[in-house]
Amino acid sequence: MLALLLSAALAATPARLGPDALRARYAGIRALSADVVQVKEGRFWARPLESRIRLTYTPERITWETVAPVRSTVTIAGDRLVVADASGKTRELGALAGDPRVVALLGFIRALVAVDLEAIERDFTLRYGDGEVVATPRPGARLALFERIRLRFDAHDDLTGMELVTATERTRLSFRNVARTPPPPGAAPGASR
Amino acid sequence: MKRVTLAILVATALLSIVVARTLSLDDDPIRSLTDPDPAVAALFERFQERSPFRGRIFVETGALPSRDREALEARLAGAGYVEEPLFRAPPPQEVLALAPLLPADDLRALLGDDAVRRRADEAASVAGLPGGDGYLAALEADPAMLGPALLARLSGPRGGGGGAAPRVFRSPSPMDYERAGEVYDALVALGPAVHFIGGDFFAVENYRAVKRDMVLCSTLSLVLSLAVFFLFNGRWALVGLLLLGTAVSYLTGLLAIRAFYAQVFAVVLAYTSTFVGFNNESLVHLSGIEERDARRSLLGVWSAIGTTVIGFLVLLLGRSVMVRQMALASLGGTAGFLLFLVPYRRVLRAVRFRPVDWPKLTVSPGAVAAACGACAVGVAVLGVPRLDTRIEDFRFQTPALDAQVAHFSRALDALALENVVAVPVAGAPGAALADLAARGLVDASRHPLSLWRPPAAQEESLRVLREEWPGATARLVARLAGAGIRIAPPPRPPDDLRPIGEWELLDRLGALSPIRWADRAGGHRYLFVGLRPGVAPPAGAALLAMSPRHHYDALLTGLSRELGWLFLAGFAAMALYLGLLQRSLARVLYVFAPLFPSALAFAAYARVTGAPLSIVHVMGFSLVIALALDYTAVAVSTDHRPLELSKVLLTGLTTLATFGVLVLARHPVMRELGVTVAIGCGISLAFALFVRLPAADEGGA
Numbered sequence: 001m002l003a004l005l006l007s008a009a010l011a012a013t014p015a016r017l018g019p020d021a022l023r024a025r026y027a028g029i030r031a032l033s034a035d036v037v038q039v040k041e042g043r044f045w046a047r048p049l050e051s052r053i054r055l056t057y058t059p060e061r062i063t064w065e066t067v068a069p070v071r072s073t074v075t076i077a078g079d080r081l082v083v084a085d086a087s088g089k090t091r092e093l094g095a096l097a098g099d100p101r102v103v104a105l106l107g108f109i110r111a112l113v114a115v116d117l118e119a120i121e122r123d124f125t126l127r128y129g130d131g132e133v134v135a136t137p138r139p140g141a142r143l144a145l146f147e148r149i150r151l152r153f154d155a156h157d158d159l160t161g162m163e164l165v166t167a168t169e170r171t172r173l174s175f176r177n178v179a180r181t182p183p184p185p186g187a188a189p190g191a192s193r
Numbered sequence: 194m195k196r197v198t199l200a201i202l203v204a205t206a207l208l209s210i211v212v213a214r215t216l217s218l219d220d221d222p223i224r225s226l227t228d229p230d231p232a233v234a235a236l237f238e239r240f241q242e243r244s245p246f247r248g249r250i251f252v253e254t255g256a257l258p259s260r261d262r263e264a265l266e267a268r269l270a271g272a273g274y275v276e277e278p279l280f281r282a283p284p285p286q287e288v289l290a291l292a293p294l295l296p297a298d299d300l301r302a303l304l305g306d307d308a309v310r311r312r313a314d315e316a317a318s319v320a321g322l323p324g325g326d327g328y329l330a331a332l333e334a335d336p337a338m339l340g341p342a343l344l345a346r347l348s349g350p351r352g353g354g355g356g357a358a359p360r361v362f363r364s365p366s367p368m369d370y371e372r373a374g375e376v377y378d379a380l381v382a383l384g385p386a387v388h389f390i391g392g393d394f395f396a397v398e399n400y401r402a403v404k405r406d407m408v409l410c411s412t413l414s415l416v417l418s419l420a421v422f423f424l425f426n427g428r429w430a431l432v433g434l435l436l437l438g439t440a441v442s443y444l445t446g447l448l449a450i451r452a453f454y455a456q457v458f459a460v461v462l463a464y465t466s467t468f469v470g471f472n473n474e475s476l477v478h479l480s481g482i483e484e485r486d487a488r489r490s491l492l493g494v495w496s497a498i499g500t501t502v503i504g505f506l507v508l509l510l511g512r513s514v515m516v517r518q519m520a521l522a523s524l525g526g527t528a529g530f531l532l533f534l535v536p537y538r539r540v541l542r543a544v545r546f547r548p549v550d551w552p553k554l555t556v557s558p559g560a561v562a563a564a565c566g567a568c569a570v571g572v573a574v575l576g577v578p579r580l581d582t583r584i585e586d587f588r589f590q591t592p593a594l595d596a597q598v599a600h601f602s603r604a605l606d607a608l609a610l611e612n613v614v615a616v617p618v619a620g621a622p623g624a625a626l627a628d629l630a631a632r633g634l635v636d637a638s639r640h641p642l643s644l645w646r647p648p649a650a651q652e653e654s655l656r657v658l659r660e661e662w663p664g665a666t667a668r669l670v671a672r673l674a675g676a677g678i679r680i681a682p683p684p685r686p687p688d689d690l691r692p693i694g695e696w697e698l699l700d701r702l703g704a705l706s707p708i709r710w711a712d713r714a715g716g717h718r719y720l721f722v723g724l725r726p727g728v729a730p731p732a733g734a735a736l737l738a739m740s741p742r743h744h745y746d747a748l749l750t751g752l753s754r755e756l757g758w759l760f761l762a763g764f765a766a767m768a769l770y771l772g773l774l775q776r777s778l779a780r781v782l783y784v785f786a787p788l789f790p791s792a793l794a795f796a797a798y799a800r801v802t803g804a805p806l807s808i809v810h811v812m813g814f815s816l817v818i819a820l821a822l823d824y825t826a827v828a829v830s831t832d833h834r835p836l837e838l839s840k841v842l843l844t845g846l847t848t849l850a851t852f853g854v855l856v857l858a859r860h861p862v863m864r865e866l867g868v869t870v871a872i873g874c875g876i877s878l879a880f881a882l883f884v885r886l887p888a889a890d891e892g893g894a
Contacts, residue, residue: 038321040320040321042326043326044320044326044329044330044333044678044679044680045677045678045679046674046677046678046679047677049677051321053321059260064321064322066318066321070317070676072314072317072318072321073318074318074319074321074322078255078262081319083314083315083318083319085314085318091311091315093315093319105324105327107263107266108323108324109322109323109324112323118267119263119267122266122267122270143324145324145327146324162323164323164324166324166326166327168326168330169325169326171323173323
């Protein structure tokens with residue numbers, strides 16, 4: 001299943017991506033939703049964990065709803081992180097909110113999901129290749145826990161996959177049914193900045 | 194002469210290169226102040242080393258829409274500001290060492306089934322996010338989450354009752370005023386949705402104010418002085434000499450500062466705009482000296498220059514670096530200008546001033562003495578003005594900054610950190626804190642010592658920890674394993690855990706938090722406490738101010754008093770000097786007479802407004818002596834000859850123009866200096882021009 005999804009995601013003809021085209025495509029999006037398959041493996045995982053996620057994004061809020069294997073929902077709203085378990089009981093992780101590294105991580109997840117290249121570039125150096133953008137942390141960046149991040153796009157510059165590597169973990173995500181709500185007509189690119 | 198002028202121009206250009214390359218600018222004259230007691234100075238310095246306010250700015254962005262917040266973050270990052278935690282997450286072993294401070298019931302709850310289940314569920318959810326392994330690593334090191342529990346306890350009752358937590362950004366070093374200014378403007382433009390504070394913003398405002406003052410005051414002062422000068426003299430050659438000589442004196446003044454200091458305060462640089470006034474006096478009084486009256490004229494010149502030099506020399510004895518720099522600049526500038534004039538002796542000799550005459554009031558020395566005595570009685574009746582200098586007297590502040598200061602002062606008040614003092618303690622710090630609380634000075638419940646628990650209670654907590662930890666950790670590991678997560682936390686708490694004492698608690702908290710709570714200096718042990726809002730330490734209490742505002746206010750007031758005594762010493766030295774030079778008590782009295790109505794005017798001002806006099810006013814009085822006494826010294830030395838009075842009028846008007854324009858300055862130091870000198874010089878000029886002693890007493894008979 002996983003291999004099938006990944007190969008489907010990576011099957012589109014890769015194109016050499018340009019920063020301007022990508023920025024123009026993703027600038028100022030008002031909403032995004034996608035079905036995501038995530039595979040995590042590393043020191044803390046007994047075996048590779050595959051989970052199915054329903055992801056919704058607006059500039060104000062990200063909902064990361066794990067559908068399987070265990071249902072749970074994580075909501076990121078500003079600097080707040082709220083976790084809801086399978087029964088729907090919610091709890092805000094207040095102890096994390098004061099730590100700027102956590103705040104930076106939440107902001108980064110927001111930027112990653114929205115493909116906000118400008119925001120990603122604050123902490124990472126971007127290299128544009130055939131159908132992919134590879135981000136490596138700048139020296140002294142707040143998000144140095146990531147060693148490398150790879151974003152993959154199809155021939156239409158639609159996001160198809162991500163790979164995030166830390167010292168103890170590798171995370172691969174593949175995106176399907178991506179729906180974007182572009183900025184209203186006439187809104188200047190980068191208006192979301 | 195042309196060759197000499199060319200050589201001076203070349204030398205001036207070379208000097209300006211030397212000055213530009215060797216001197217750097219410092220925007221804050223306050224930072225240079227240190228307590229004369231080395232133990233107190235060391236205590237304050239170490240307290241400030243750990244200060245979260247040094248080298249950082251604080252921004253509250255909680256009320257900003259996410260787009261504005263991200264745009265602001267991008268601007269801050271672009272200007273070199275790096276976000277960092279206010280509280281650094283302590284290493285796990287440090288956290289565990291503090292675990293006995295948690296009550297036994299709290300530990301039972303943290304290690305109970307419900308808490309373990311909730312923790313495992315949260316971990317499984319957060320671990321699913323990109324970067325979630327960081328959370329798992331933290332959980333592995335601290336499986337009972339004692340760190341957050343301790344942090345919550347630390348910031349609980351002392352946390353000030355909520356409010357948005359400010360974000361902390363480390364400032365770039367060295368500071369780039371332009372980029373910091375852009376950040377400041379962006380923050381101000383965001384309005385009340387954002388709150389911010391930090392030394393950088395004061396530095397930006399002061400930098401802008403001083404830059405504007407330097408350009409405006411220097412230009413106006415130069416234009417007005419040259420206009421007055423040309424009107425009286427009509428010779429471009431002298432105007433050129435004043436212009437070139439002022440450039441030379443400006444550079445020699447800065448070189449005099451460089452001989453002792455690598456950094457010059459921006460406000461001192463702005464002060465050098467007044468040099469054209471000093472130079473004008475020297476130039477005018479040394480010009481057009483007629484052969485037959487040369488002895489009397491030179492008596493006036495040396496009386497004037499001598500008092501000026503003495504006035505500045507005594508200022509060098511003070512401890513304020515800013516005042517010393519002003520004195521050094523003035524002495525260097527005066528010396529540079531006098532040396533500059535040497536090659537132009539013939540030009541000066543050939544100058545002719547048009548004599549002017551008008552009726553004068555002739556008063557006997559006895560009447561002058563009576564008037565001075567009446568003024569002294571007036572000052573005594575009104576009350577000698579209080580000397581009190583505050584940090585705000587040295588800073589240009591805007592309503593925008595004032596609003597931010599008020600906002601964060603409230604927050605610090607709530608944290609009981611607005612006015613922190615160091616208290617020498619011989620015994621247990623808890624007893625000292627209880628004593629201060631009993632006297633109404635502190636709220637003991639807001640002090641970290643309130644976290645301390647008696648050894649028996651700590652032993653009970655340790656017992657719970659040792660008993661419950663292994664089971665709780667095993668349950669957590671098992672639940673996470675069910676979700677496919679494996680962590681390997683320590684199966685037992687460390688064996689060396691033990692109850693901790695009061696001083697040890699303060700030392701440990703000081704090492705973890707951005708605020709020091711205990712220290713040693715000069716053989717004493719000190720406890721740091723935050724005074725209740727609005728509480729003033731009782732007189733005679735051995736409480737040392739550690740918060741910058743209170744510490745520097747006390748130091749500045751001490752320096753003001755010291756400068757006041759130096760002023761009086763200089764006054765005595767000048768009287769002695771003039772006595773030897775003039776050899777007439779009546780003439781010496783005449784020279785000093787204008788100071789008495791000036792003192793009365795300031796006493797009346799202080800009485801009416803209720804405002805104290807600051808170190809800036811005392812500095813201004815020294816300048817009044819240095820400048821304004823020249824008028825009476827020259828007038829009385831030359832028997833009020835019309836030619837010399839013409840010179841006095843010319844120099845008086847240019848001095849009033851030079852210091853008068855400082856009233857337009859934004860920086861409070863420059864403005865107060867301008868007002869003080871203008872009032873003193875105005876009174877002295879009027880007295881020298883319209884009041885005289887009988888000819889016999891002036892030595893003209």
